[in-house]
Amino acid sequence: MIRPVNIYRAGLARIALAGLLALSAVIVNSRIGITAPAPAIGIPCAGCTPGMQLVFDDEFSGSAGSMPSSKYWVPEVGGSGWGNSELEYYTPSGNAALDGNGDLAITVRKTTSTNLHCWYGPCQYTSARLDSTFKFQYGKIEARIRAPVGRGIWPAFWMLGSNIQSVGWPECGEADIQETIGSLPYSQWAHVHVPGPNPKVGIGSMVRSPAPVSAGFHTYGVTWTVDKLKFYFDGAPYFTVTRSDVQAKGYAWTFDHPFYLLLDVAEGGTWPGRPSANSTFPLSMLVDYVRVYQ
Numbered sequence: 001m002i003r004p005v006n007i008y009r010a011g012l013a014r015i016a017l018a019g020l021l022a023l024s025a026v027i028v029n030s031r032i033g034i035t036a037p038a039p040a041i042g043i044p045c046a047g048c049t050p051g052m053q054l055v056f057d058d059e060f061s062g063s064a065g066s067m068p069s070s071k072y073w074v075p076e077v078g079g080s081g082w083g084n085s086e087l088e089y090y091t092p093s094g095n096a097a098l099d100g101n102g103d104l105a106i107t108v109r110k111t112t113s114t115n116l117h118c119w120y121g122p123c124q125y126t127s128a129r130l131d132s133t134f135k136f137q138y139g140k141i142e143a144r145i146r147a148p149v150g151r152g153i154w155p156a157f158w159m160l161g162s163n164i165q166s167v168g169w170p171e172c173g174e175a176d177i178q179e180t181i182g183s184l185p186y187s188q189w190a191h192v193h194v195p196g197p198n199p200k201v202g203i204g205s206m207v208r209s210p211a212p213v214s215a216g217f218h219t220y221g222v223t224w225t226v227d228k229l230k231f232y233f234d235g236a237p238y239f240t241v242t243r244s245d246v247q248a249k250g251y252a253w254t255f256d257h258p259f260y261l262l263l264d265v266a267e268g269g270t271w272p273g274r275p276s277a278n279s280t281f282p283l284s285m286l287v288d289y290v291r292v293y294q
Contacts, residue, residue: 045293046235047223048140056134056292064100067093073130073263079118086154087268089116089123096128103146104287106130106265108153125281129264135162136292137258142221142232144288145178149214152275153182154266155285157220159259170199173254175229178220181272185212188220190231190239196251203246205231205239217288224255263287 045052058072075096079089088108099105108127116123147155156179161172174193181187191204209218221232227243243253265285268274 043291045140045291047221047232048293052140052293054291055139055294056132056136057289058104058291059102059289060098060104060287061102062098062100064098066098068096068098068104068130072133074133076129076131079116079123081119081269082266084266084269084271085119086266087118087120087123087152087274088125088127088266089118090129090264091116091126095126096130099286102288104263105284106155106263106287107282107284108148108265108267109282125267127265127267129262129266132261132290134292135258135260136294137256138224138226139292139294140221140223141177141261141290141292142219143178143263143290144217144219146217146286146288147178147180147213148182148265148283148285149180149185149212150182150275150279150283152268152272152279153180153283154269154272155180156262156264156266157287157290158262160262161254162258162260169193170195171252171254173257173259174202175222175224175255175259176204177222177231180213183272185214186210188213188218188233190222192229192241192246192255194246194251194254196246196249199251203241203249203251207233207236207238209233217286226256227253229255261290261292263290 043054043057058069060068075092076090077092096104096106106128108125111123111126114122116126143157145157156176158174158176160174164172170193176189176191179189186209187206188209189204189206191202193199193202218234223230229241230237231239246253
């Protein structure tokens with residue numbers, strides 16, 4: 001089963017990229033006056049090539065209930081269905097908060113509010129979707145996540161081309177580093193979505209976890225070079241897609257410009273389906289860290 005794409009919410013204002021882009025690794029930050037986080041000391045990069053250094057790092061340290069840093073993350077808001085007939089309304093606050101133990105919790109809740117409007121009527125669920133202010137080209141991207149499971153739940157760690165406002169989707173490119181469909185708790189998915197015969201289906205693969213992914217934290221990562229994306233689950237590679245692979249299938253290679261990161265938990269939609277009558281809420285995705293090495 002392949003995940004339909006999450007289409008980026010039209011009209012969300014973004015500050016234009018600045019600077020010249022080279023074919024070598026590039027770091028671009030969308031916020032004027034904010035530089036990339038200083039590299040942390042003593043955090044190794046498993047599987048990195050020699051010379052790679054940490055260029056972005058959020059360890060989600062802070063007091064319980066505090067918001068993730070606005071220096072690093074911007075929430076998206078709305079209940080448009082996000083191109084997948086999803087059921088949640090992404091709120092600007094309240095559904096993404098630090099837990100006080102070094103984790104970010106993105107929580108899906110049932111709601112009886114009549115003030116939140118989704119594409120199908122009054123929203124039944126609230127959640128959060130965060131975009132990184134950090135934009136980059138090439139490197140190793142990794143997060144340590146404890147994903148929730150349950151029918152209809154759809155947590156994800158992914159990336160979109162930062163030119164989406166000017167070229168649209170799928171021309172911007174999308175790479176899904178971690179996707180879990182709650183009704184398949186042992187399965188972890190990775191996909192790329194690019195222009196071609198069926199961009200919503202895209203090109204992807206699945207790896208099976210020895211235990212439900214909700215049973216503990218796992219690392220999800222991808223190494224991104226000029227001609228290749230290699231996806232990892234707990235440090236082991238399981239899916240590789242190359243420029244030549246994509247082009248041989250009639251698709252375009254769109255991974256030659258800066259991207260930004262996203263964290264979200266969707267509820268329902270065309271791939272995971274609706275929750276069952278006995279689904280329990282709230283459900284949270286816990287994120288221990290997000291790191292980028294170049």
